[in-house]
Amino acid sequence: MHDSRPPSIGMRSYLKVEDNRIHLISAGEEGEDPFIEAAPPLRLKINGELLSGRRQVRPDDLVEWELEETPQFQIKYSPDKMRAWFVLMARECRVLRLQDTPVSTDLLVQAEPVPYALPQRLTLIDIVPELEQSKLVQVDYQAIQRELDQPTYQPVLIAIGKEPTLGRDASLEIYFKEQIVSEFEEVNGMIDYRNHLKIPSVKANDLVARKIPLVPGAPGNDVFGAPIDPPRAKDIMMVAKNHIRITNYEAYALKEGRPRITGERIKLIDITTTHVLPGDVDMKTGNIVFSGDVIIYGNICDGMIVEALGDIYVMGNVYRATATATGSIYIKGNAIGSHLYSGHYGVLFNRLCTHSGSLNSQLQLMRNTMKQLSALAEARKQTVSPRQMFQLLLETKFKQIPLTIKEILLCISNIQQIQNGQLGVLKNKLLELMQRPVVVEVNLNKMLDELQFILIETVDSIKRCEELNVRTELQQCNMTSIMSGGDIVIKKQGVIQSQLFSKGNIVFHDQEAVCRGSQLEAEGAILAMTVGGKSGGSTMLKAGEKIVVSHMYEGRVAVGRFAKDILEPVEHMEFRVRQNRLVMHSTLDRNEEPDHA
Structure with a gap:
């Protein structure tokens, strides 16, 4: 409670407000000092320092006051600076002054309206300077004036940026x-x-x-x-x-x-170019490696390998063999106990690509080891020639290098219609490396530089043959592994005890197709008919987008990171992720509420 009584005995000074000023009146040289405090919107400063709360005032203190101005409007911006709004806070502003008080030892300074003074109305002229200072462009001044005439005190859009026009990719x-x-x-x-x-x-x-x-x-x-x-x-x-x-x-x-x-x-x-075989790929023909499409009018027989930097077309069946294509694979018949790689995986599992990359890494590791040994020998003031180190490492720590070279030479020997181009140069370089007396006589570093360059070019040239819109298509497969850079299409009977991986979709066409004892994974969708059964082992279906089955007896389904074990038979069911959970619903009734799986 503030005391407004006359100063009592024992006070050194007292305070009062008069004529819009705060007066500090001395009462003697000894005694207590008075207290002062301000009520909003007033703010007090004592000796230039802003006063917070209640404080004593000494005779030599300089007391000043000011009004805390409440803004009558604000300009707000969106985080991306593409929108600006005008917000009216107060249409009018009253003129205030200090309220007179009698002398007091505990003074509360308050403001009051100036009698007969008209309120100050906010006008567009008052707003324009701040807008110009903010450097806003294309301001809608009419919108501001409408808000001033008929206040809503809600944000009013006054400026809109221009969105960039999107281009078009080639x-x-x-x-x-x-x-x-x-x-x-x-x-x-x-x-x-x-x-x-x-x-x-x-x-x-x-x-x-x-x-x-x-x-x-x-x-x-x-x-x-x-x-x-x-x-x-x-x-x-x-x-x-x-x-x-x-x-x-x-x-x-x-x-x-x-x-x-x-x-x-x-x-x-x-x-x-196309390489056509009128019959089977067997021991008589040898493995087939071709830079282009391969058309086989017979079967790919046990243990054989067909590699194409293009598509592979097989009119017959694939028996316990490997087919690798940087394009698509089309098989009229079945695949049994085989490995099929197409598109991206046709590059990864291409033997020439794999062995060339491996040999380049081994040679680089060997050369790094040689540098370390040279530095160690130099520190011990010993002399060892690079050729001696090369032979020693080749016979001890890097015994795998000659074996890898033999694999590459074997791949090159299988290539149909080889031309004296890059592979011919690679073959000659590898043969030179295998002839130890020659290695002693040549510039070893130059020879290894040239060989590694050719190996890198070989790997890159095979990678450039990867086709994007590929598919692997066949009638059925049994105990077979398929990895496709695109879709996998099963045309007839189905899949038994096999592993299928697709970067696209896995689709079963025939209504009677089955999938038993197999693991299927697709980055897109899996569209299956009959899954599981009384025999054949467990079945796992995993998809990135959805799984649709006509009949599923038992097994496990997974979409994204959500999975569910199917213990009871289900029919005409679709599985997909909604609202961060795996749900299943009938494909016969699209209006049916999905069940949480």
């Missing part, structure tokens, strides 16, 4: 069917493979592809006029390889054959 317009339609038919007892498999084909001088150039975006700006650049449009580059001519963003074929386009940013376009 694209490639394809003038041939990329997917092979697998329709194996017989005409007069003869198989017309080219026409009835519908392998994409062009003739000489046909337009294969056309590049649609990128369209750059247009910059925008925020409410302050600062430029905002659009996302940079992505370009692509067309590179002509074998039998392709590029003119004015258009690629034309120079010969008849299957066009192939590989790569993402750099589009490599060529016409693949």
